[in-house]
Amino acid sequence: MAAAEGSHEVVVVREYDRKTDRRAVEEVEEMCQVGRTGNGKHRLSLHTHLLGDPMSRLRNSPASRMLVAEMAADGGARRQVVGMIRGCIKTVASPMFAKLAYILGLRVSPSHRRMGVGAKLVRGMEEWFRQNGAEYSYIATENDNRPSVNLFTKKCGYSKFRTPAILVHPVFAHRVRVDAGAAVIRLGSADAEALYRRRFSSTTEFFPRDIDAVLNNKLSLGTFLAVPKGSTPYDSAESWPGPDEFLAARPESWAVLSVWNCMEVFRLEVRGASRVIKALARTTRLLDRAFPWLHLPSVPEVFRPFGLHFLYGLGGEGPGAAALIRALCWFSHNLAMDGGCSVVATEVSCGEPLRLGIPHWKRLSCAEDLWCIKRLGDDYGDGSVGDWTKSPPGLSIFVDPRDI
Incomplete structure (x- = not known):
């Protein structure tokens, strides 16, 4: 439990409960853009409409979890869901096979940003990753999304890894x-x-x-x-x-x-x-x-x-x-x-x-998506995991459609 800076509110990160959290999570998702398109003054925002339960994007992954951040005030009498994060774990080639975790759909309500909510959600998800043997964690974000890039690279210990193109x-x-x-x-x-x-x-x-x-x-x-x-x-x-x-x-x-x-x-x-x-x-x-x-x-x-x-x-x-x-x-x-x-x-x-x-429209595409990666094995200090984070990029990557 961590106090929000400059207030008497505290942030509690816990597992998503479909019965009590679904509507609140959908409201936060509705408020948050997931990308931008266009350029200059004609910048447009992209939003997601989930079909069914908010966990639906994880149903096809071999191992997955969703956490919510709840802001509690007045001694816990008032509670409000202000953020959520999804994560999944799978085994991929790197080119040697490694157990990899992926952070999908980090969202924080616009009214509660810059209060440490995002970092707390990431740390909570990483704890679950480690408990389940994940060797690496990675996240995809927009290269020009400065708040997101700073959160992962400056506060959470991730490094810039690959810059694939979304066409x-x-x-x-x-x-x-x-x-x-x-x-x-x-x-x-x-x-x-x-x-x-x-x-x-x-x-x-x-x-x-x-x-x-x-x-x-x-x-x-x-x-x-x-x-x-x-x-x-x-x-x-x-x-x-x-x-x-x-x-x-x-x-x-x-x-x-x-x-x-x-x-x-x-x-x-x-x-x-x-x-x-x-x-x-x-x-x-x-x-x-x-x-x-x-x-x-x-x-x-x-x-x-x-x-x-x-x-x-x-x-x-x-x-x-x-x-x-x-x-x-x-x-x-x-x-x-x-x-x-x-x-x-x-x-x-x-x-x-x-x-x-590959045919594509430049205005709709993203020339440089940004993938950031973190070696979770570093935190154990046992040297048992090879350092994929320092490897040069290959010619091809396999983008798993379950992560979209």
Whole structure:
């Protein structure tokens, strides 16, 4: 229990209770923006609308917990939830496998910031991480979110680790043409798992050991492989030979990705847009729906709660891999359009060669997301854990869709 500076209130951090805390947590979530888009004076804010219980974003993680910060006053007679934090633990490649904890969804009510609430929530979550054997903890935040960066790097002992790019593309009202020279094959989850494990587990940072659980999750809409037409004797799922034969005699260029349906867990909403911006966006949609054959770019309805499809597991090789990834992204765009989604997004390492093939709108994207990491083993002083925090970045990272 810690006293809030300059007051007689105290902050109590405890485990989330669905029966008593749900409404209060939803109110704090509603007040807090989760990101920003645009630039200059046209800065817009991004907000989350959870579907179902606030724990819903953690349901798909192997081990998870949620804590709330409660402000108590008048001897404890008045209590108010002023913040919350979510966390999960999993085993990932670093490239050696390590037990990694992830902090997701730290929120503090705007009226109770700069009072030590955020730091107390982080410390409470880290204690649970250690009790469950986590070797590292990491957090993703905006590179220009100074209060968040200062909290983790100056107060909580985290160091700046990776700066991946979040690439976002709107879903138009028309279908996008997929390169006719690319054959897109849908893989079964067992074949997708084998392909991912054999090609990426030892070369891709943050690769989850339980990739099978990710691919078999009901939110995973499938894994898709692209190869140049005519480069192989197969161009459909029916003629697919399986991962062993594919890897033994793979074409010069190929690419793969999987799709995750975030809109079943949460919706996003852009706020702060002027009437002029909203009117212009509405006009683009009207034109796109009226003349779909013109393939006009349009801004979807993002000023109300909208759905997101997340592309994960992007990989491939060969001189034509970037072009094949582009074909898979357009294929995923059409899948999202059919599913009523407004946005398709992915996150890749800043050095990812395939990044050049990913279509995105710069205004909607984030060139440098910031991942901060902390070696929890340092606190034990036993030297039993290798220091991943000092390793140079690799070309590729695996962004687990369960962490979105």
